[in-house]
Amino acid sequence: MKIPLSWLKDFIDLDGLSVEDVARKLTLAGMEVDEILYVGLSMPEYKDGEKHEFKTNGIGWDKEKLVVAEIRQVNPHPNADKLTLLDLYDGEQDQVVLTGAPNIFHLKGAGKLEKPVKVAYAKEGTTLYDGHAEGQVLMTLKRAKIRGVDSYSMVCSEKELGITDESDGIIILDDDAPVGMPLSDYMGDAVLDISILPNMGRNANVVGIARELAAMLGRELKKPDTKVAVSGQSVKELLEIEITTPEMNPRFVAGLIRNVELKPSPYQIQRRLKLAGIRPISNVVDATNYAMIEYGEPLHAFDYDVLKKRAGDKKIKITTRTAKDGEKLTTLDGNERKLTANNVLVCDEKGSLSLSGVMGGAESEVTDSTKNILLEGAAWNFINIRRTAQQHNLPSEASFRFSRGVHPALAEGGVRLGLKYMAEWAGGAVAPDLVDEYPLPPKDAVVDVTVTDVKRWLGIDLTLDQIAELLSRLEFKSEVLSDKVRVTSPNHRMDIGEGVVGVADVLEEVARSYGYDNIPTTTMADALPPQVGNPVHEWEEHLRDLLVALGLQEVVTYRMTSPERESRVAKHDEYVRLANPITPEKSVLRRSLVASVFDSLEKNIRYAESFSFFEIGPIFEPVKNDLPKEPHKLVIVMTGLREATAWDVKEPPTMDFFDLKGRIELMLGGLRLSDVSYTATESYSYLHPGKAAEVKVSGQVIGAFGELHPLVKEQYELGDSSVLVAEFDLGTLRAMTPTYEIKSIPDTPPIYEDIALIVDESVLAETVEALIRQTGGRSVTDVRLFDLYRDEKIGAGKKSLAYALTYQAEDKTMTDAEAAAIRKKIVKRLEREVGAVLRS
Amino acid sequence: MQDKLNEIEKTALASLASVSDPAAVEAWRVANLGRSSELMGVFSGLGKLSKEERPVIGQAANRVKVALEAALEEKAAEVKKAALEKSLAEEKLDVTLPGRTTHIGRLHPSTQQLRRVLDILAEMGFQVYTSREVETDEYNFQLLNFPPHHPARDMQDTLFVEAENRGDNPIIMRTHTSPGQIHAMRHFAATNPQDPPPIRIALPGMCFRYEQITVRSEVQFNQVEGLAVGKNITFADLKGTLTDFVRRMFGENTRLRFRASYFPFTEPSAEVDVECFVCGGEGCQVCKNAGWLEILGCGMVHPNVLMNGGYDPKVYSGYAWGMGPERQLMLRNKVGDIRYFWGNDVRFLEQF
Structure with a gap:
């Protein structure tokens, strides 16, 4: 609500206070002044390093140069039909002023005016807004010749003085405007743009604001005079x-x-x-x-x-x-x-x-x-x-x-x-x-407030008399009884409740009247509740840290999407639908994070050579006419170059299935999960059926990952590289029990040995490794596949798997002979079970 | 023989003077101290000498050997040093060429800011409490003292979820994290209904408003609320806690002011402004020349809200406050467009 200061002054004496002082008082008491618009009163000039307090705008009127004047005669311009020349008196001397104002035109040639027209007169050198420019552009009046006539001053319009944005003529002042008086003294103003809070409807008027100011300043409110003479029939x-x-x-x-x-x-x-x-x-x-x-x-x-x-x-x-x-x-x-x-x-x-x-x-x-x-x-x-x-x-x-x-x-x-x-x-x-x-007069709220109430709720010590005084400033009736103040709400407000609510309402008024800035700042004396943390939240944050450490960028996408957008990845029939979506693009809550992350990826695809995104957040599973389920999911999406390019590094290879799988292994390792297995799967429609795996921990499916199905990829513009995607259900993942035990570092020296085995293509790497570990038992402490090789010599339908083995005994130095014996056992077992042949 | 040794020494030392690279040093060693060198010949010929001559010549030959070895050592060091100096002078990199990088991971800026906030709150004893994003009108509004059709609802334009037969309790997207206040109070009150325990929690999470997406407004945003409930909690404590928090968050000299405000779920309510941390209050674009930035809303928990949570307002009091991590980042890092947050443009994300 915009309130001109001059209007406020009809109801309260503001002597000795600047516009900013008034605005500050109001702001702190809950009537926030969003902006001060100066319309004539002089604007504050901030020195370098001086603190500002309010957004300000507008223009001050120069006391010397802008005055009330009177037009005594309107004469035609010798060379221009649409212009007139005004004979004008500015309180000191006669002036001739040129104007094109239409609202004075009808007086042209009327001779000496019987009743002079009072106007706002700007002398040479005045700074004001350009009346002809678009918007508010400051200009300074300079001497010029217009159509052969000297022009050095002007009669102002509202736009030029900053009263309105537009105007179609000069201001005609009231007849009693005193000629020669500085215009800023006559009608200089400042407008306070005040936000009215929903519970302060009572202050959406000049008297209301003046009343609050009076209370905060301890000054008197001049009540409006409504007396009027009457006559005729009742x-x-x-x-x-x-x-x-x-x-x-x-x-x-x-x-x-x-x-x-x-x-x-x-x-x-x-x-x-x-x-x-x-x-x-x-x-x-x-x-x-x-x-x-x-x-x-x-x-x-x-x-x-x-x-x-x-x-x-x-x-x-x-x-x-x-x-x-x-x-x-x-x-x-x-x-x-x-x-x-x-x-x-x-x-x-x-x-x-x-x-x-x-x-x-x-x-x-x-x-x-x-x-x-x-x-x-x-x-x-x-x-x-x-x-x-x-x-x-x-x-x-x-x-x-x-x-x-x-x-x-x-x-x-x-x-x-x-x-x-x-x-x-x-x-x-x-x-x-x-x-x-007046059939239903409201009941004024009556509330009892005690010294303890004030102490308990606000943390300040006030006597009953002090409480009564603070409230009476806001026109509450306050009766001091033996152990309490009985407060009656004034008959202009409806925001004071009854009982315990009424007490809080009144305490707010005590606090406002006392001044929020006068209330001390204290350290809590109340008992600290048991500190138990939030394991679910902390686990998710830990997961985020792990993923970031693995080089992944977190994204956060919109919860809202449209079925069409999501259908590019997977179609769902049921959605949590918004009744009033802001746009059809955001009409439902997402069923999957995959589509949202793809949307982000698609927008970014031109801006980088490699992307590894993850998002953690809820999806929304509808429940008819009830609250939806909000399970939390993790989605990882990767595509592009495996390493960063550099000026001496030729284009590195692009990421594939195993780059993603490696991240997942590290992530699950970081979560201390063991007994993890990966099984080929064809049951995820958005994944490539030959390059997709389901992840199980202790036999329980926790998620799946793989290369994006070519048909899904076609739906997006995601470049040429393979797109890898993984999706995990965090509720299930979190429920998995981590096993975490630090192994001691052995004192005994290890023996390193490589073996290469030729097996049929159909033999899974997982099987070979498992056999090596089973056979080697505790003596084989590490098995690492370091090469996968196929060629004609080996034969069609065959592959060579090369493993680096570490043999180590717990309590003694293992000899070469012992290692060789173990190796022999391993090779034999592999020959027997998967038809493996040792390459020499 | 003595003369021969002198000659060997003289010739060897003379030839050493022109040696200037490691290969020549080695060649000189072979020629003058090697097995087939003249000097070694003298040693191997000692047996042929007379008993008297033997020690004399042996001693003299040894002296020459020691002298040549010392000269060699000195020369070798000299040559090595020269070679090192030469190579150091020659092996000059263009250190302005870019380094080889790798792809690094980052948290989303909102997560980063949420963590800053939650870390400070954790130190102050406020533990994370999360609750659902799709809510009932009852939890989002009514229990928080927003009656149906109350004008305060105008402050929070709401997204509604399609559902039938819900009457005055439609399903909505939560407009703030405050429904968590009720969930939390009821949760804690249930642990001991006769004497509910004190509460000190932080409520982070995504909130939603019916807002067109523009430079300044978003349909979803994060919020963090703090809530403390106990038998001995005052508005002065609220001021103390927030003063501490704001100084930890924005710097120990940050000035702040509390001004009266209105929220249906607090009474008294206040808005907290901090002195603009971009210009220090001198006026800039970020604070729109006002010198102050509105940073959070707060107040004493309304008696109705305490009651709805199972806490008797005659015995308990509490305070709550709420703030927006994205807004904080926008102010602190001069982010000019709120749409950047969910736009996830890597050119934005990389800057955090």
Whole structure:
């Protein structure tokens, strides 16, 4: 909400405080000032190294160079039809000023003006915004010749002074503007853009902000004066009100003003409204908006004569009720609205007049020919207003306030203030009395607060008197009893609860009033709970570290995807589907991490020569009309060069199945898992059927990996290299028991020996190694395949496997003869079981 | 014979002077001290000499041998040194050529930042507690004191999951990690319902909002919350804890300020700003010239939330705070586009 400082000053004395001081007080008390916009008041100049506090914008007006002046005569320009020359007095001397402003054009050639026109005059050398440039561009007025006439100064528009972004003419000031006065003294301002928190609806107005400031500064709040002279027949004789659902409409107040004259509001009023972000319309409409911004009660003006006519000149009866499903109302924006039973309407006996609290109806709205006005100020159920405004997509200043809760007590003062401003700006006579139907006044919250409450919740020591004083600043009624303060919430706020909740609500007010920055910072004295850690989280973090150590880059992808995107890897029928996705691309929750990681890989494929990605995170398995399962998965994807290229290294080979398998072996080793086995598998549709393996630990499947199926790879643009992918279920993997025992380093010397064996292609490497280890027993401490070889000499359908063996005895030095004996046993066993032949 | 030895010595030493490389040194050794050298010939001819001559000549020959060996040693060292100097002078690398690298692994920047946060919290006694990402309205809102249709819900635009017959308790994507507060409190309260134990936990995890994906807004983001509940926990403790945390996180001289705010699940509520750590408060693009950065939201746990968690607000109090690791990184490392995080562009990831 934008609040001009000048408006705030109507209600609180801010002498001795800078704009920043005011903004700081408000910000710390919960009314965050997002930006200060200077519109005339001088801007702070920060020296080098000086700390800033607020985002600032705008322009200050030079006191010497920008003054109030009066135009005494408008003369034609000798060489240009669209320009005029103004005879102007700036309080010190006469000036001739050239302008193209259209809103002064009608006075051209009218001779000496009977009533001089007051304007904002900028002398030579003034810095202001360029009125002709796009956006806000600063410029300095320089002497120039325009169409043969000397020009050195100007009469300003709102855009040039930074009051609005656009303007179509010069500012015409109010008649009482004092000629010669510096413009910044007359109407220099600064606008505070304040965020209104959902529980501070009471402060969405100038008085509300002034009240908070008064409390924080310990100064007095000047309450608005709503007194106005009345005449004519009492409105009570002309109108009655019936409220059918008080919980939706606790109060309805109406007043009447007769014989208004519609015209523009005084300039100062228009200026304040514009700075507050409200477009001036006419004095009558402006009065309702001005009163709302000032006081917080949204008002609605009806054309009284329309209502009177609809009532057939009889006494008007206003009824508020809920709408019937399907009922229609044309709102004043010209749209016909189809209503539902939760919408509340203001009606007369002929039918609906307005969608209450949200928008008026077209028929009874104020028009140029309106003479008599019935002014409504009411209270509505805030939740209902919020739903209605959302339902009809009608956010408005009124619904903004009503949906945050406007206290019903404001209705009366609001109507009086609105009528008073109408009378001031549009003439007319306010009718005596108000019609005030108030079936459901809210109960003011009463809360008892003790010294212990304050100590226990806030950590500060305050006496009952201190508590009472802090709260009374915010207009709470505080009664100090023997052991507590009995607090009654003031009649402008609805955010204080009852009981234990009310205590917390009041404690927040004590804290705000005391100042959050005055509360000490203490070290917790409360007992430290048992420190048990989080084994699941810690295990996953450990796994991440392992994978990073293996050279893998972690990625984190979107949980949302589309079935189409995932179907490139695997099709699923059931998904957790979003009811309101931000885009069809993100309409469901992923069933697999594989597709998400491929998406990342595909986007990156041009930017590097090698990729080793992993992601750890949940997938979402739907459960009908209930919460889905969220198992955590690990996916690894690798493709590209095995090693980094360098200037003297020819292109290294690309990664294949065994690069991935090596990482998996190291990962499982790092997790201290033994009894791991790998079995060829064809049951993963996205994997190459000949280059895929299932991984088991102690016989239990924990995941699978392999080369991406060529048909799946075709679906992506992933380059020429093989793409390797692995997927593990972390729940299953984590459940596997690690075995971890540090072996001592033997003192005895090892014997190293290589053997090469020729076997049939069909014999698995795993089988050969297992036989070697079984036969060698404890004497063979390491078996490592170092060569796989095929050629014609060996024969078709055969392969040579070369192993490096380490023989070692635990307690003595093994002799060559002993090693040879073991080897002989191994070779014999291999001959017997897999038909192996020792190569010599 | 004596003259011959003198001659041998003289000739040998003279020829040594012109020796300048290791091969010539070896050749000289063979020629002058080798088995078939003249000097060795003298030694092997000693037997033929008379008894009287033998020791005299033997002694003299030995002296020559020692002298030549010493000269050889000196020369060899000299030649070796010269050769080394020569090779050191010649073997010059272009040290500006790039080194041979390898592919290294990294954690995603969000994980890195989450760890920084969680490590500090762990030291302060806050242990990790995680909970599900798809939630019920009840846990995400109602139990946290957001009644249905409450205006505070406007602060958190929600993604809904398709489900039927859920009434006022639809299934949604969690908008914050706070449902974990209820899960955790209920979990701990269940261990001893008569006298629930104190809680000090950190709740990290992915959260979701109905937000278009732009430079500044994302549909998913991480959050970390801290929650402390006990019989003796105050707003002053909250200030103390967060002051410690922020100084560990952003530097020991970081200034911070607490300003009043509103969250439905805390009362009183506060927003914590830290002095911009990019410009030190002098105003820059990162803080939009405001000098302060909004870094976390916090407050005393609302009595309704304590009650919903199984903790009696008349006996227990607590505080909670929440913050965004991606936002912290964006501020700290001037990341200009929030979409980088889930875009996983290697050119971004490599920089962390």
